[in-house]
Amino acid sequence: MGHTILVVEDERVQLESIAGFLLKQGYRVMTADRPAGALVIAGEEAVDLVLSDFRMPGMSGVELLAGLKQLNPDIDVIIMTAFGSVESATEAMKLGAIDYITKPVDLHRLIVMIRNTLERRQLASENRQLRRELAGRTGMAGVVSQSAAMNRVMSIASRAASSSAAVLITGETGTGKELVARALHYGGDRREGPFIAVNCAALPESLLESELFGHEKGAFSGADRQRKGRFEAAAGGTLFIDEVGDIPQSLQVKLLRVLQEKTYERVGSSQSLKADVRIVAATNRDLEAMVADGGFRSDLFYRLNVVPIRIPPLRERREDIGPLVDAFLSRFSTENGKPLCGLSREALDLLMKYPWPGNVRELENVIQQAVVLSRGDTIYMEELPLRVHEPKADIASAADGGFTRRVEAFERALIREALRDAGEVQTRAAELLGISERHLRYKLKKYGMKPG
Structure with missing residues (x-):
């Protein structure tokens, strides 16, 4: 059964009509024809949304709203009001109602309003949960935001965190791509493993391959000892490949092979090593445009872009x-x-x-x-x-x-x-x-x- 909606309406015909409609939409519906009964139900049941008439005998809409908020400060309330009482409903919104709809109730408009409200509630809940996990596991405050746009970002991140799928985070410079990558890591099953980051734009092409895969002693001039790469360092955890759009095409082929076969070799070695990492990549460039122009491999793009997350600019x-x-x-x-x-x-x-x-x-x-x-x-x-x-x-x-x-x-x-x-x-x-x-x-x- 879906979300639970409590309908509060003293007119029996209207109450049954709305309740029957919401039941057909797949919601769990509870009803009350008096405010006092609504408070009893809200105190005993896990109610996601209250749809309430504003003027009913025995208790004013303001008093009912205050009572509901006292029971559960996070409860969402939509007010139903007669056309001439819109001013009162607006006042109720100032006191904590999420929205209002005028009577006679347009059921199609009502269902859109309910879906939007419950979606916002779900996004906010997932965002709070992910922030709690971040705070508990890393001591970080998490992503600071209250916008719907960032709530959607964190909702996707929370759902993708426990999977092993590759994630591609896009967004302009300075939007917080690495912070979201860390949220994915610490919210997932690999949280006890390392989080290793590499910035492809900060490294010369000649060193990037060694940085990613490591090298053997004598593999090239100056390689006086064996060195582990970022893939090896991130074993059991997450490898965050930042500015992945800056990887030269010669290395794109090798990265694609790692994603396909889950193995790689150090530079100067023929021994295959297992790539036990979760890949999260990020870029501020338009990879789809680069694919169209031939600057980025389409097969690598699709391997990286399993779960796309776009961080909107500020x-x-x-x-x-x-x-x-x-x-x-x-x-x-x-x-x-x-x-x-x-x-x-x-x-x-x-x-x-x-x-x-x-x-x-x-x-x-x-x-x-x-x-x-x-x-x-x-x-x-x-x-x-x-x-x-x-x-x-x-x-x-x-x-x-x-x-x-x-x-x-x-x-x-x-x-x-x-x-x-x-x-x-x-x-x-x-x-x-x-x-x-x-x-x-x-x-x-x-x-x-x-x-x-």
Whole structure:
């Protein structure tokens, strides 16, 4: 049987009509024709959703809602109200009702509302469960979010965690791909094994094969001893292959073979080793486009993309900015020994409007800088970096060029500022941006930018 819905309605015909309809939709339905009876049922049964009339004898809708929330603060309540009482229903939503529908009830609209509510409830529940597992197993706070978009991401992650299927995490730089990869590892059956990460963009092509598979002594010039690779180090656990789109085609073939046959050889060896790892890959590149252009093998793409997870950029989930600000503020306040109350309203508004081309990593950098430079117990907008509240000339000129051009303009401005702060040293600038030096060089070439 599916979710349990409690229908509260003092009009018998209406009660039976709605209950019968919901039963046909596969729900477990309980009914009450009085608010007092509804409270008894809610106190004794595991109810997922309450569908209640707002005006009934013996108890007001506000009192019933308060009673239900006292029994279970997480219970979802949808209010049914006469057309002329919409204002009262709106007031009920302020007190904790999830939604309302006017009478006479449109059953098709009602079922859509119920499904959406129960889906949000399920996503939120799975997200909370995964965060509890992360906190218990790793001491991490987990993914900080309250948006529906990230709830969906964590729902997929929680369902995929216990499987052995390969997962491909996509998203822009700085969205938190490695954190989701860790959530997959610590939420799965391999949690007691190692979590090993390798960033393909940070390693020269000549060293990447050895880094992945290891090498034997004398395999190449400078190989003065045997070395285990990341596959061997991750045995019994998870291998996180970051920036998998940067793997050269010569190595793509070898990685495909590992995924197909579950074996590999160290460089300079003919002995096969078992690849006892769960593969989680990530990239900020469009692998499907690379496949179409011949830059990435289609067979490898499909092997990696068994469970796809796309992490949306921060600009698409602005509801997460506030919670992330609070989390970063708490962390950096503690690290720097500076107790802070928070941000001024103007400062937070500024952060909410900024497009965050560097995503969560850029927000983290901004809050860390603001905490270090703060003079009092509140961070004001004047203490935020210039780029957050002063538009750059090239950004303004890109305003009519579409969303992609505007984001690229922000990215160029961000790179220029990092290079300036780093004294034009690319290695340091890459660290400030939270990307590899190789990726920075790629961006400089892409935008035709030269340091200095």
